[in-house]
Amino acid sequence: MNDGATFRNRYRFTLQAIAFAMITLPAIGLYQSASNGNAVLTVILMGVVAAGMGLAIWVN
Amino acid sequence: MTLAADPYILRLLSISMPHAIIAITSETKPMLIDWFLALLPILVIILLMVGFRWGAAKAGPAGWFVAVLVALLRFGAGIDLVALSQVKALLLTSDVLLITWSAFLLYRVADEAGAIQILSQAIPGLTRDRVLQALLIGWAFASFLQGVGGFGVPTAVTAPLLVGLGFSPLAAVLIPSIGHSWSVTFGSLATSFQALIASTGYAGEILAPPSAAFLAITCLFCGYQVAHISGGWEAVRRLFWPILVLGIAMGIAQFSLSTNGLWNIAALGGGSAGLIIGFLIARFRGRQAAEQNTARTKGRLLLLALSGYIALVVITLAIQFIPPLRSALSIIVIRVPFPAISTSLGHTTPAGFGREIPLLRHAGAILAYSSLVAYLLYARAGLYTPGSGLRVLKTTIQRMLPSSLGIAAMVSMAVVMAHVGMTETLARGLSEGMGSLFPVISPWIGGLGAFMTGSNTNSNVVFANLQLRTAELLGFSVPIILAAQTAGGALGSIIAPTKIIVGASTTGLAGKEGSILRSLLIYIFPLIALISLLTLLALWITQS
Numbered sequence: 001m002n003d004g005a006t007f008r009n010r011y012r013f014t015l016q017a018i019a020f021a022m023i024t025l026p027a028i029g030l031y032q033s034a035s036n037g038n039a040v041l042t043v044i045l046m047g048v049v050a051a052g053m054g055l056a057i058w059v060n
Numbered sequence: 061m062t063l064a065a066d067p068y069i070l071r072l073l074s075i076s077m078p079h080a081i082i083a084i085t086s087e088t089k090p091m092l093i094d095w096f097l098a099l100l101p102i103l104v105i106i107l108l109m110v111g112f113r114w115g116a117a118k119a120g121p122a123g124w125f126v127a128v129l130v131a132l133l134r135f136g137a138g139i140d141l142v143a144l145s146q147v148k149a150l151l152l153t154s155d156v157l158l159i160t161w162s163a164f165l166l167y168r169v170a171d172e173a174g175a176i177q178i179l180s181q182a183i184p185g186l187t188r189d190r191v192l193q194a195l196l197i198g199w200a201f202a203s204f205l206q207g208v209g210g211f212g213v214p215t216a217v218t219a220p221l222l223v224g225l226g227f228s229p230l231a232a233v234l235i236p237s238i239g240h241s242w243s244v245t246f247g248s249l250a251t252s253f254q255a256l257i258a259s260t261g262y263a264g265e266i267l268a269p270p271s272a273a274f275l276a277i278t279c280l281f282c283g284y285q286v287a288h289i290s291g292g293w294e295a296v297r298r299l300f301w302p303i304l305v306l307g308i309a310m311g312i313a314q315f316s317l318s319t320n321g322l323w324n325i326a327a328l329g330g331g332s333a334g335l336i337i338g339f340l341i342a343r344f345r346g347r348q349a350a351e352q353n354t355a356r357t358k359g360r361l362l363l364l365a366l367s368g369y370i371a372l373v374v375i376t377l378a379i380q381f382i383p384p385l386r387s388a389l390s391i392i393v394i395r396v397p398f399p400a401i402s403t404s405l406g407h408t409t410p411a412g413f414g415r416e417i418p419l420l421r422h423a424g425a426i427l428a429y430s431s432l433v434a435y436l437l438y439a440r441a442g443l444y445t446p447g448s449g450l451r452v453l454k455t456t457i458q459r460m461l462p463s464s465l466g467i468a469a470m471v472s473m474a475v476v477m478a479h480v481g482m483t484e485t486l487a488r489g490l491s492e493g494m495g496s497l498f499p500v501i502s503p504w505i506g507g508l509g510a511f512m513t514g515s516n517t518n519s520n521v522v523f524a525n526l527q528l529r530t531a532e533l534l535g536f537s538v539p540i541i542l543a544a545q546t547a548g549g550a551l552g553s554i555i556a557p558t559k560i561i562v563g564a565s566t567t568g569l570a571g572k573e574g575s576i577l578r579s580l581l582i583y584i585f586p587l588i589a590l591i592s593l594l595t596l597l598a599l600w601i602t603q604s
Binding site: 053 | 115117118120121122124125128139140142143144146147149150153396399458461462464465468469472571
């Protein structure tokens with residue numbers, strides 16, 4: 001088993017929790033940024049959501 | 061495939077459906093491309109889950125990526141639209157997760173106290189017939205739970221019970237999933253049916269008869285399918301008459317209540333009738349075995365074991381039927397206003413509130429109250445060991461977190477698709493491409509909506525108006541087409557990944573949702589096909 005898989009298995013629960021937080025928590029900021037037309041912040045926060053989705057694919 | 065090219069049709073659709081895509085072209089090729097691109101996220105999910113046996117927590121995010129890319133590159137979505145969709149999705153996700161977490165918490169509270177084991181010993185005492193056990197728990201009791209709770213609660217609560225009785229985890233998920241599907245529309249205190257009324261403007265008294273009739277007939281077939289899952293064709297033949305009696309009792313109870321204006325308790329009544337008749341059948345058929353069972357569980361202990369679920373029923377009914385209590389619990393409502401959002405292609409979602417969450421009287425809150433009451437009762441009876449409370453919380457978090465990831469991703473995908481017009485494109489392509497065969501696919505559209513959104517309610521909100529207008533344009537009876545929509549939605553909600561995740565997570569099958577979906581499709585597709593036939597038959601009867 002390679003290091004990545006070992007790391008993933010050892011910290012699976014923690015990584016899942018981080019992924020879940022990255023997918024859900026930015027919504028609070030997204031509501032403000034998208035409603036106020038703050039494109040830069042919206043892109044950054046959507047990037048966090050996308051990274052969370054990517055992490056979810058990797059960790060599961 | 062030809063889509064609404066007629067200006068008159070376009071005008072009618074745009075008047076009736078403010079959510080609809082206005083920028084429909086008369087060219088066939090681009091619409092076909094749009095249709096297939098709109099389908100792509102669903103195809104990806106199905107391919108990954110069914111073909112590659114990925115779990116929902118892995119396939120869901122993949123589907124979300126595809127949906128967002130298609131939305132941005134083809135359907136004219138801007139980053140603000142995707143962002144606001146994500147916020148709306150969070151509200152929907154919270155709505156679902158409140159229930160799934162609380163349902164599992166209630167199960168763990170009962171299980172830690174040994175209540176599941178007590179029930180597992182008690183039901184074989186009532187009947188040793190494993191198929192009858194499956195019918196009692198997975199059909200009647202699950203339908204009853206759908207009446208009072210819904211939102212995945214029936215499977216979440218009864219699947220672990222069935223595992224405790226010795227059923228395989230896969231069968232334990234399939235049995236209650238199929239068993240309660242007929243009661244989804246009028247379940248959850250008729251939330252889905254109310255959504256059908258609200259989104260179409262048709263009176264409940266007009267919509268209830270065909271909807272309840274379709275679902276009553278489906279109920280009977282659900283019973284036979286549960287028997288088949290539990291014991292094969294031999295079980296179906298052996299228990300043909302008891303299932304017929306039980307199915308007719310439940311179907312008639314739901315039909316009678318719903319067609320007399322009591323649709324909010326129609327599924328509850330159907331499930332209750334099933335439990336009473338099922339209990340009598342089990343006692344009658346299993347009398348000899350029951351008398352020989354020397355290890356029969358004491359009544360008081362059984363009542364104690366059931367106290368968590370009795371609390372659930374009592375609290376639900378109290379909140380539903382005691383207006384002052386309902387009002388008092390309605391003081392905290394999470395309600396987020398959203399501005400109107402449009403794609404560059406002209407698909408507009410009007411301004412309005414996202415999913416409202418009445419925090420204190422939410423189905424999840426009711427399950428949490430029930431968990432607390434059950435915990436106190438079990439603790440008072442001395443059924444817990446030191447550290448039980450912490451163990452309950454720890455295992456709940458460990459078990460539900462992966463499921464929550466899958467639900468969050470799937471809901472996000474569905475919301476993005478709805479807001480950029482991908483869902484509308486799919487439905488319109490399906491319905492108008494079929495022309496006079498539209499009634500045949502009408503329930504499949506309802507099923508598709510529920511599959512994508514995880515909810516019969518959402519399917520009705522998204523597709524009911526489209527079905528209504530298409531039925532009017534094609535000259536079909538609207539109530540019958542809407543009955544097909546909601547019945548198909550009820551059945552489709554069972555195969556929704558979000559619900560499959562719930563079942564998988566409570567039976568130790570997390571990560572094997574693809575296998576569950578494959579097995580469920582074998583049983584659900586014939587049921588939706590049955591609704592297609594019933595729709596044709598009903599239209600033929602009304603037109604002749």
